[in-house]
Amino acid sequence: MVHTVQELSIGHVSERTGLSVHTLRLYEREGLLIEPVRRSSGGHRVYTELDVEWLINCTRFRASGMPLATIRRYVELARKGPGNEAERLAILRTHQQQITERIDELTACLGLIKRKVGVYEELVADGVAEDPWSPTGHTPT
Known part of the structure; x- marks a missing residue:
């Protein structure tokens, strides 16, 4: 065929x-x-x-x-064919580590936001006008 x-x-x-x-x-x-x-x-x-x-x-x-420069370097190596797999692996491992660190940072940010959402949900449900997160103690507008 x-x-x-x-x-x-x-x-x-x-x-x-x-x-x-x-x-x-x-x-x-x-x-x-x-x-x-x-x-x-x-x-x-x-x-x-x-x-x-x-x-x-x-x-x-x-x-x-x-970055585009990193993709370009990876492509240059791929075009050369076999023999540079260790360098391609290093590029991918480095980027993998950067992504992992960014995910950890975003997970911490998400945790903070979830806690604040929980506080505000309680405030809204209770009809409370006091905001413990506000320096003035009043719910922000």
Whole structure:
């Protein structure tokens, strides 16, 4: 059985990944795609399913706070092929640690907010006009 590679337009890739056409062009210029984007005979960008999968990875890397420069370095290593897995692993471990630290920080923030929500829920339910969190003792407006 012969497998054909489905060719996707930049518009289709934008729809599938949630990235704007402008961002897709930026990612290409920044060298963030594993393979260079092919062009049709008419000069239009032609993407593959593998490009879409990689771009979805990029959106997750970006959403997690990974800088474009770090993604670019990872891509450069991936393009070189086998032999640099330890460096790729180091990039991912470093970022994993940064995410873990950020999650811990956000968890502490969420704990504070949950406690304050509980206090205000009690105040509202009790109809109390005194606010223990306010320096004046009055419920803020």
